[in-house]
């Protein structure tokens with residue numbers, strides 16, 4: 001069953017019923033002001049840091065779903081009928097409802113008793129505010145007397161404190177009202193120089209800023225007293241819960257339309273000039289007023305909206321494709337790229353599953369997110385790489401997370417996730433291939449953000465590489481530390497205390513737990529490291545790298561091979577995991593994917609066998625599961641992975657992040673049918689028709705889909721903020737479609753389903769456009785036979801040069 005449809009032409013997903021299985025959301029904003037908005041206008045906004053600068057309040061895990069949002073109440077003053085133009089919170093049956101989630105904007109429209117309402121929500125580029133632009137139209141034959149009430153509920157800045165520290169919070173709430181602008185000024189009297197505002201383009205009939213005055217005791221958002229009676233109170237919040245509600249009352253003649261603009265924003269004053277010189281303790285509005293007036297002008301908003309559309313047009317133009325498969329086209333051309341922008345911006349901080357108070361930016365997460373983002377805004381990717389490297393420790397290790405506001409490593413989670421540092425090498429490699437900007441390798445970057453510790457970025461990479469070599473176990477495989485990519489495989493934790501953190505607890509010291517996954521990652525990163533060393537003319541170092549990579553390959557082939565697949569790990573006691581010998585946890589996806597991606601076992605039959613075992617053991621209708629058999633009981637030797645019920649999360653769900661690794665691995669074997677088959681199983685657009693099973697949004701990837709051991713098999717959870725976005729983008733664009741930037745040119749090496757007769761693509765890179773036509777008349781899965789570049793034969797196996805000439809080049813490729 002479906003709850004909407006794709007509008008590919010307009011790059012929108014159109015939701016046609018408000019009652020989706022879960023709220024289906026969109027993100028507004030790319031720079032510093034961010035909003036999450038659901039299909040019924042739920043969600044919240046924040047400035048830069050979802051925890052420390054939360055602007056509006058949201059209630060996670062509430063009933064009914066999705067409480068707190070950007071509400072507009074309408075009231076027909078003749079008959080007292082009340083409704084919400086976005087359905088929530090009043091939930092009146094609307095005569096018509098649609099929500100169109102687009103790129104950086106959401107439009108919600110509805111009809112009720114002849115009143116048409118349409119609101120477009122967006123955040124202008126580089127602005128610290130969001131716009132709600134509403135049009136109301138009277139489609140009846142008679143004049144109507146309407147009231148419109150807006151509503152946002154302010155969060156008292158620190159979202160964690162806001163939802164826990166009531167002994168303080170109920171005393172500190174403050175607001176100011178001037179004209180049609182309501183200011184939220186809590187804690188402004190003391191150390192904050194920032195405030196929020198909610199402005200309206202029209203003169204007000206009234207307003208409210210005190211939640212209780214607006215709702216009345218024991219009323220919810222669905223039936224505020226003020227809306228029911230049609231009379232606002234002009235309340236001023238003193239403590240308790242500050243809100244902002246504008247009340248407008250006006251008449252509309254038949255067919256008459258009225259536009260009303262709301263601007264919700266964040267503003268920082270200079271500390272010395274934060275107060276109004278005439279009114280101590282009132283905010284100085286000298287700087288903010290012109291900004292507010294600016295965004296209340298329709299012509300400014302028209303231009304801002306056009307800018308937003310142009311911005312996305314240019315971003316998406318970097319890679320466009322036309323294949324015989326519609327799900328592929330719309331994900332590559334629109335939604336997967338869009339999701340990559342969101343994961344790059346927000347890491348794992350704020351979604352409808354990540355509450356924005358828990359995590360900082362993950363070191364490994366952000367490095368991987370960059371793989372799907374680097375072609376969009378390379379300059380931002382560069383800045384991110386430097387930020388990440390600056391949190392690296394002098395021994396090459398990494399804090400697992402850092403805080404976006406301070407850019408400092410986060411002590412609460414600490415380090416010793418032994419895979420972390422290696423991801424930096426892959427991310428820098430992706431940046432170099434995309435841009436050719438070798439200067440980044442010479443950039444001086446500190447360790448742990450300490451002054452006077454700066455070295456060239458290249459040395460950061462060397463230290464990251466050595467970090468693994470300095471921590472090898474008895475089989476010559478990397479020690480796992482707290483965990484590797486799989487945060488929940490905690491081989492040194494041994495926790496028996498409820499609630500103890502698996503990620504930070506170590507109850508036994510001196511173990512020898514090793515990870516085959518890190519070994520594979522080390523080899524993959526080592527291939528890049530060797531090439532990067534050649535770029536910097538460190539040829540001796542390049543040779544050393546090559547030797548270390550060879551040694552690691554040997555270790556994997558000797559101690560990491562189980563007979564039909566790659567083993568997962570050796571535990572604290574040196575016993576194997578991910579082996580025929582284990583009754584549960586016999587085979588894991590991660591080492592199969594990463595080792596074959598790193599070309600381990602391509603020369604003997606191991607790679608092929610491993611991938612066949614993945615298909616035999618881990619594949620399911622809904623995607624490839626992380627492990628089989630699932631763990632049925634808690635085992636302190638293995639940690640959190642065994643804490644989940646079978647079929648969920650790391651314990652044998654389809655953990656989507658890992659699926660593209662096996663897709664890429666299949667392309668290393670030339671098996672386009674299989675690679676694409678895996679791609680389609682988790683492609684959200686393919687799954688649109690089973691939205692009642694999948695439940696999450698059909699336009700973005702979710703972190704997990706319940707595996708075959710789960711009673712709710714096929715149900716997705718944790719949509720939006722997942723490394724799945726970047727890796728699927730890489731798998732489809734670079735390995736299945738096979739258009740892949742390399743250090744010295746663009747590689748075109750498709751590995752596609754045999755039944756595709758052809759496809760075309762446009763790739764913009766390094767100031768040139770490549771228009772690519774791939775022909776597959778004899779239905780092969782891979783293998784380029786002939787290539788023409790601007791009409792001339794091009795040697796197979798040689799990348800196409802980076803022309804950097806501002807021109808379009810025509811590439812024709814025949815498989816055979």
Ligand code: GLC
Pocket residue numbers: 348362364365484485486487488650703722723
């Ligand atoms: C989550 C984490 C990521 C980790 C994965 C597997 O997605 O953000 O860092 O690799 O889970 O445990």
Ligand code: GLC
Pocket residue numbers: 487488503640649650
């Ligand atoms: C939880 C999640 C896992 C995540 C980890 C780190 O264990 O299940 O996916 O990676 O937390 O935050």
